[in-house]
Amino acid sequence: MIDLGPVYLAVVGTLLLVALGLGFRVLRGIVREGRDRRTRRQAGEMEKYTEDEEYGGRPSAGSEGDRAAVEERDDSNGPAATCPNCGAANESGFDYCRRCTTPLRPGP
Known part of the structure; x- marks a missing residue:
């Protein structure tokens, strides 16, 4: 008979590693975008507040x-x-x- 404890641990461990890898890629993209925005703001190419395209910007x-x-x-x-x-x-x-x-x- 197969002991399910080690199989369960292997599956859960694999899923956690996959989730960690995907999370790392997302966080890396967020950090890169933040650095790019900061660089563009410092160069004067971008205002400190930029309108959010999803919500149509800041209301008057x-x-x-x-x-x-x-x-x-x-x-x-x-x-x-x-x-x-x-x-x-x-x-x-x-x-x-x-x-x-x-x-x-x-x-x-």
């Missing part, structure tokens, strides 16, 4: 659509808080701006 600060959406959701919570940094409208219960993470209230 405090746009009318943002204010209307917050006013619709914020009827029961009191007035909306406006960010002092970017002008985005935030619900009154927020401590930080939903767009730029600036504190909305002075610290203690």
Whole structure:
């Protein structure tokens, strides 16, 4: 009769090595892309903030659509808080701006 313990360990070990190899390739690609971006930023070929193609870039600060959406959701919570940094409208219960993470209230 075959003992399944060593077979199980061999299969699991092989799968772990394959996953580690694939993970290493992905991480190496991320590091290379980061180095390339940093080099391009330092050379002035790229701005510090680049628009994300997937989401269509950064929305304009405090746009009318943002204010209307917050006013619709914020009827029961009191007035909306406006960010002092970017002008985005935030619900009154927020401590930080939903767009730029600036504190909305002075610290203690």
